[in-house]
Amino acid sequence: MKQDGRLVRIVDVARAAGVSPSTVSKALNDSGSLKAATRERVREAADRLGFVSDAGARALSMRRTFIVGLLSTDDIGRFSMPVMQGAENAFAVGEISTLVATARHDAVREQHHLRTLIARRVDGIIVTGKTTDPREPIEVPVPVVYALAPSADPDDISVLPDDAAGMRLVVDHLRTLGHRRVAHIAGRADQNTSRVRLAALQEALAEAGMELVGEPLFGEWSEPWGRRAVDLVLRDAAEPPVTAIVCASDQLARAAADRLRERGLRVPDDIAVTGYDNWHVMWSASRPPLTTVDMELEALGRRAAERLLAEIQEADTGPRGIEYLPPRLVARGSTIAGD
Amino acid sequence: MKQDGRLVRIVDVARAAGVSPSTVSKALNDSGSLKAATRERVREAADRLGFVSDAGARALSMRRTFIVGLLSTDDIGRFSMPVMQGAENAFAVGEISTLVATARHDAVREQHHLRTLIARRVDGIIVTGKTTDPREPIEVPVPVVYALAPSADPDDISVLPDDAAGMRLVVDHLRTLGHRRVAHIAGRADQNTSRVRLAALQEALAEAGMELVGEPLFGEWSEPWGRRAVDLVLRDAAEPPVTAIVCASDQLARAAADRLRERGLRVPDDIAVTGYDNWHVMWSASRPPLTTVDMELEALGRRAAERLLAEIQEADTGPRGIEYLPPRLVARGSTIAGD
Known part of the structure; x- marks a missing residue:
């Protein structure tokens, strides 16, 4: 507090x-x-x-009301949705109800929501959002836990997916399969997620004695960019300069697999592809299905709820600052031939 | 309060x-x-x-609490999310907070949530879900509005997207562009949405003097099915038997466009393709971008919230039973050459 x-x-x-x-x-x-x-x-x-x-x-x-607030910095979207679902599950077990409020990147709207939540005497608040970029802490007289969207204040409690660990899982998987030269297709360069994943990738590759070929390719989180980036990786080389492409999302990876096939290359035999997110819509539509990293966002929501309840009961023993939760590698046909 | x-x-x-x-x-x-x-x-x-x-x-x-419940039959997903967002926006203007509860198709869980919402003395409840299949009404002593997932009781208030109108918009668009012979690729045959859209398609085609070629192709809501269905439409015909394919979702339409290109056909010059949902992830990844129908789900959520507030204030003048909200056609490159 x-x-x-x-x-x-x-x-x-x-x-x-x-x-x-x-x-x-x-x-x-x-x-x-x-x-x-x-x-x-x-x-x-x-x-x-x-x-x-x-x-x-x-x-x-x-005085507990057994009502908690869930405030989203933006909309409730593809990433904050499972977080919310995980939190709601954890709260439901404890007979706690969740008041949902979305700020839509509007500071006035956020303040309005916070006043309303406090007026409702919520026991605590979970703050979430769609990116892991640090955000200004909220000023309220009840416990707060930040999930996915961390507080800029290191004394606050934030629960985040361990993106660095995710990238290490990817590199380890590719190393085991014999890959030595990889390219990296990423989304927006100005996001914390992109920087963290790139840094972890570079470090893990160096430790594994593997090489990042060319500059990391930053663009946007879209399939058109994923397809275009594959052309940049291949350029006019007679032989592909890499045996694997590490993509920062399943959207990018799926687009990369599409483009590689259109360029006459076989996935994974000529070039393996990895994604990130384990987003069913994308990994299952990809040909072949994507090897990817699951951030376990529902577990993250549950964890945030547990931390918040512990804070409310003054029984929290977790770390202040950012607590990272381990992701999970899911291996499929885009790296394992014949799968 | x-x-x-x-x-x-x-x-x-x-x-x-x-x-x-x-x-x-x-x-x-x-x-x-x-x-x-x-x-x-x-x-x-x-x-x-x-x-x-x-x-x-x-x-x-x-004696209002200015808290309403939002109960989802399943998870808060891609369809119920914008509905929830629209409702939350409408409620926020009226300083009303939303308690969210997800039943996950579990009757026991749903009953638990309803008891909790009633114990919290909510002013009313919006029930939502991911499909338009009628569901058993809930038994609670407060006003209820069903959004997207209608109540099976015709005396209840349900707000639904007008899928029949959406299909008529599609047919009218294709007729204007000169198409006369179309195929239909759909999702699961056992869903209300699929039946409604097919019936409306058949009726609109008949009225426009156009022809549905072959059986409507039912399968699942996935890209692999969309690609496979294109092969069924084309079979081994020397000439494509249709000039347009009406798909029941953007996922199917995007997959259809992919497969048509792989079969050496140009979209829209050889075969035009239409989707349904105006799902950004899909319409923007498609080559070319998809002409589609927007169900205006956020407006639907707002409307459900308005109806609920009117019911709470005993001032509702809308129809009992199902109120259908008009969708919107969005024309893009998959039907308009050069777009």
């Missing part, structure tokens, strides 16, 4: 309420003789600042 | 803020002359007690 990244202390509450720290203590513990108005003023200040004393925590648990 | 099961009244706010009820009214309506500090104190008290200022009077007279 903090504001501006600092823990709220009893003296902060005292200052805000215009009373002494001992008065704060009396007011929050319902002890001593205080005017009702003073007690009320202290409570208001404590609530506003998000101060939780031991007694406050007890009071908080007694 | 209630606390501890009781309705929060204006006098509660007045007592908490240490002012008169008329002062509360002035403060929350930003009228009259009050000290800023007083106004602030009242606002804080109202917030703390969960008294919603904008709609306070309505809350008093109607």
Whole structure:
């Protein structure tokens, strides 16, 4: 519980309420003789600042509404949807209901939603979004966990897929299959996801004694870019310069497989292709089906819910800052011939 | 808005803020002359007690919580997501929060969710799902509107996309372009959507003096089926037996365009292709981009929210049974050469 990244202390509450720290203590513990108005003023200040004393925590648990908020930075989309679903499953087991609010990248709308959630006395809030780019922390007097879209404040709790581990799984898989020279087709260069995956790819390749051939190809998250990027990889070389293409999404990988086939190359015999996301629509439409990485976003949503509940009950033992959850490699025909 | 099961009244706010009820009214309506500090104190008290200022009077007279439930028959997926988003937008304008619950085709889970929503004293419930197959109505003591997934009870309120109108738009578009002989590639035969679209297609073709060549091809909602179905349409004919293929989804249409190209046919010059859904991932990846039908699902969600609010306020003037919302044709390169 903090504001501006600092823990709220009893003296902060005292200052805000215009009373002494001992008065704060009396007011929050319902002890001593205080005017009702003073007690009320202290409570208001404590609530506003998000101060939780031991007694406050007890009071908080007694006042629980068993409703949590789920705020999405953007829309509820392909990535935040499974996160939301995982959280909702975890909450449903605990008889907790989820109020959903989408900010659509609109700061005013987000503030409106936060005021509404607080007015509804939610026990806590999960903040999510479609990218892993750090976002400004929200200022509310209840526990918050960031899922997929991490808080820029390292003292907050954020739960993220381990994209670096995902790329290491891909490299390890390709190394096992005998690949030594790979190309990388990626999406938007200005996103945290892209940078993290590239860095992990480069490091893992170096450790495995493998080579990243050419510049990493950044563009956008679309099939047209995936097809175009394959042409850039192949250029006019008589022989393909690589035996594998590591793509940063299933959309890109599926497009790459399409384009390679159109260029007369066999996947995976001439060039293997890997994706990222394990998105059924894409991996199953690809010819052959895609080897890819599953970020386990529903598990991520569950984990975020667990952390939030633990925070609400002041029983959280997980790490502050970013907690990374392990992804899973799914091997299919785009790397394994005959599959 | 209630606390501890009781309705929060204006006098509660007045007592908490240490002012008169008329002062509360002035403060929350930003009228009259009050000290800023007083106004602030009242606002804080109202917030703390969960008294919603904008709609306070309505809350008093109607005992509303300004919380609605959104129950999905299945997961929140590609179709129910925009419906949910549209509803959430409509509700946010009215300062109403949405509790989300997903039943995942599990009757026990659904009953659990409904009990929880009712225990939370929601003002009403929107029921949604991924298909337009009629579902058993839910039994709850609050107003209900069914969006996308209609109730089997004709006295309930259901809001659906007008799939028959969508197919008529497609046929009209193809007729204008001079097509006379078309094939139909569809998804699962056992779904209401498939039956409705086929019946509308047949009727519209007959009215336009056009011909459905061969049997309608039912399979599944996947690209592999779309590609395979194209082979069935073309068979071993020297000349394509049709000049257009009407597909029941963008996934099928995109796969059809891929397969036609692989068979050496030009889209749209040799064979035009239409999709359904206006799903960006698919229409934009298709070569050429897809002419398709947009079901306007977000507008559908908004409409469902409006109907629900009207029902809650006992001011609904819309039809009982199914209300159909008009879709929109989006013409692109898969039917218009050079686009």
